[in-house]
Amino acid sequence: MAQDFDIRGATVFSGLTPDDFTALAQVGRRESYLPGETVFSGNLRAQSFFVIADGGVEVLRREPDGSQTILARMGRGAAFGEAALLDGHPRRALGIAKGSTTCWVLDARGLARLRAEQPVVATRLVANLARGMAVRLVRASTRATQVVDQRRAANSSLGAGEARRSLMDRLFGR
Amino acid sequence: MKNFLPYLKTLAFFDGLPDDTILGLTTRFARQRLADGEVLYEPGDPKGSAFVIVRGELEVLSAGGQRMAVLKAGEAVGLHELFVDEPRATLIRAIGETGLFEIDRATFAAACEAIEPIDAALVERVAHLLAIQLREIDGVLARVDPPVIVAPAPRFEAPPLPAPNAPLPGRSALRAAAAPRMEALKDATDADIMARIDEIADRAGLSDLDSVKVVYGDEQPLRTNPSSIIRRG
Known part of the structure; x- marks a missing residue:
């Protein structure tokens, strides 16, 4: 990790030691993007993990009609791509730099090298990535259960048989 | 536990792991057994362990009593509880007699700082499963509660043509x-x-x-x- 980027304060790196950062510097890289430049897309760096050192990234989903749904806006210190890095499934969304942007990037090959050369650091980093995903999972699960309960309350007032089927039943065929 | 190794290898939680690692992991876990209908935990219960289903099934119910999912042998529940200091938000109940491996927070916290390959395998497996669960729940949310910020389709705008006699850019x-x-x-x-x-x-x-x-x-x-x-x- 280059000295001129202040990403050591990012939540995803909490608890890492200076030696850990030295090890990470060997396996990650920094990338700079011009305003509007693609940070990741279907095939480009889709399985990498990013920490925004400067600038910001807007995550978009292309809709069939050509419009774009903005899924998230992230700024300095934000991290994304943990799930894609760890489970190997590439993202389908598109990431665009908002303004001049610099990210620290770790791809699957870099993580594999870290596991082989510095397994303790790799475990610490993966635990931190897992912690970030756990927080997001709680938020998403809470929202999902709220939506399910709201839909159920609305559907029960309709009284129709189909409407009484739970939202999850319809989604998953259960 | 060696006698159960062939069965354990069929469970998704242990998928792809070497035999020694599977056996080593089982020594880190406590075992629990639930009777049919028995509640593992419910909303408001204090934070606690995560569980891997070894036999049987668990149903996940929302605070409003709506069934969210049925988890089968090899799946895990409460993995995020290993990290997040919040009370339980769902009710987990056994369907039929159910056997579980329990991963308690202290064991997992120690694994995050340990140097044994078994500990690294535990952390990696939990992280991998969290990634899958996060992707699944994000997919559900995208359908039932989509984001509302929509940008118009980007329009292609051709650059202006130079004047007929203008010099070409140098x-x-x-x-x-x-x-x-x-x-x-x-x-x-x-x-x-x-x-x-x-x-x-x-x-x-x-x-x-x-x-x-x-x-x-x-x-x-x-x-x-x-x-x-x-x-x-």
Whole structure:
């Protein structure tokens, strides 16, 4: 990790030691993007993990009609791509730099090298990535259960048989 | 536990792990058994362990009593509880007699700092499963509660045509147009430069990297397309 980027304060790196950062510097890289430049897309760096050192990234989903749904806006210190890095499934969304942007990037090959050369650091980093995903999972699960309960309350007032089927039943065929 | 190894290897939680690692992991876990209908935990219960289903099934119910999912042998529940200091938000209940491995927070916290391969395997497996669960729940949310910020479709706008008798842009104008990109690269390392060259070549579909040139100092390249030139001090 280059000295001129202040990403050591990012939540995803909490608890890492200076030696850990030295090890990470060997396996990650920094990338700079011009305003509007693609940070990741279907095939480009889709399985990498990013920490925004400067600038910001807007995550978009292309809709069939050509419009774009903005899924998230992230700024300095934000991290994304943990799930894609760890489970190997590439993202389908598109990431665009908002303004001049610099990210620290770790791809699957870099993580594999870290596991082989510095397994303790790799475990610490993966635990931190897992912690970030756990927080997001709680938020998403809470929202999902709220939506399910709201839909159920609305559907029960309709009284129709189909409407009484739970939202999850319809989604998953259960 | 060795007698159960062939069965354990069929469970998703242990998928792909070496035999020694599976057996080692089982020594880290406590075992629990639930009767049919017995509640493992419910909303408001204090934070606690995560569980891997060894036999039987667990149903996940929302605070409002709505069934969210049925988890089968090999799946895990409460993995996020290993990290997040919040009370339980769902009710988990056994369907039929159910056997579980319990991963308690202290064991997992110790594994995150340990150097044994078994501990690393536990952390990696939990992280991997969290990634899958996060992707699944994000997919559900995208359908039932989609984001509302929508940008209009980007429109292609052709650059204005030059006046009929206007001179074509010279090298200086082309260089000025490329100045921001050069400025962004002026402090870049050689590795950055090579990565950028790869990216440019990749975007252009070029198989021959000679199509991109790195220029040092005041060297004047014999090229007219500044987007393929990277200038270094």
